[in-house]
Amino acid sequence: MKTFTLGIARLAGLLYLVIIGCDIGAKLGLRGPLIDLADAQATRAAILDAPIRFRAALTADMVMVAADIGLAVLLYTLFRPVGSGLALAAMVFRLMQTALIGASLLFMQAVWLIVSQSANVASPVIGDPAAFATFLLDMHAHGYDLGLAFFSVNCMLTGILIRRSGFFPKLLGTTIALAGGVYLIGSALRFFTPQALNTFGAFYVVSLIAETAFCLWLLFARNSARLANQVERTPS
Numbered sequence: 001m002k003t004f005t006l007g008i009a010r011l012a013g014l015l016y017l018v019i020i021g022c023d024i025g026a027k028l029g030l031r032g033p034l035i036d037l038a039d040a041q042a043t044r045a046a047i048l049d050a051p052i053r054f055r056a057a058l059t060a061d062m063v064m065v066a067a068d069i070g071l072a073v074l075l076y077t078l079f080r081p082v083g084s085g086l087a088l089a090a091m092v093f094r095l096m097q098t099a100l101i102g103a104s105l106l107f108m109q110a111v112w113l114i115v116s117q118s119a120n121v122a123s124p125v126i127g128d129p130a131a132f133a134t135f136l137l138d139m140h141a142h143g144y145d146l147g148l149a150f151f152s153v154n155c156m157l158t159g160i161l162i163r164r165s166g167f168f169p170k171l172l173g174t175t176i177a178l179a180g181g182v183y184l185i186g187s188a189l190r191f192f193t194p195q196a197l198n199t200f201g202a203f204y205v206v207s208l209i210a211e212t213a214f215c216l217w218l219l220f221a222r223n224s225a226r227l228a229n230q231v232e233r234t235p236s
Contacts, residue, residue: 011076013218015067022064031057047115054138068098080159090157097151104143107136149187155180179207
């Protein structure tokens with residue numbers, strides 16, 4: 001059973017690593033440099049100049065969503081012995097985040113269809129296709145942050161589970177819960193005070209550090225005896 005538990009932890013850590021890599025790669029390395037929401041024409045030109053990068057970012061996002069579904073199930077399995085109700089709630093909130101982020105990718109695909117003129121968008125209602133594409137990019141950002149609002153609750157519940165488990169350092173649970181607070185504030189700013197987002201952006205480093213630490217602990221932790229014993233005593 002200890003080997004089984006370690007196997008779950010390792011696979012969860014691997015999926016978490018995929019999620020972090022795809023998220024950072026899509027936002028900062030691929031799509032981010034192409035987008036300027038204040039300049040629709042420049043954004044359109046940048047996407048057309050680097051179509052592979054833009055579509056690679058969309059692919060990375062889809063891989064991230066798929067990995068997040070698997071991670072939600074694995075973390076539920078890992079934490080169910082600690083508190084089945086809390087673990088189930090954490091999984092539901094994480095899956096809700098994943099569903100919203102996955103749905104928001106339709107905005108990104110619509111941007112590509114419009115910018116590449118694969119879709120006929122010339123109409124009095126839509127107006128300038130480049131401006132409409134920029135609007136869809138902004139809607140994707142809103143959809144992503146709406147998903148993170150649900151993820152913030154997942155982080156807080158996961159933080160509690162980590163602290164109770166005896167498998168992870170309690171400090172790690174505290175930092176994951178703090179990461180949830182950062183995501184919640186960031187999501188609220190997106191919808192209610194978007195002009196403050198640039199100032200608040202630096203705080204996302206807290207979330208990155210916390211989630212990376214959690215990921216690495218899942219991958220490399222050795223002492224899982226207590227959790228393994230809990231799993232063994234828990235009915236399937």
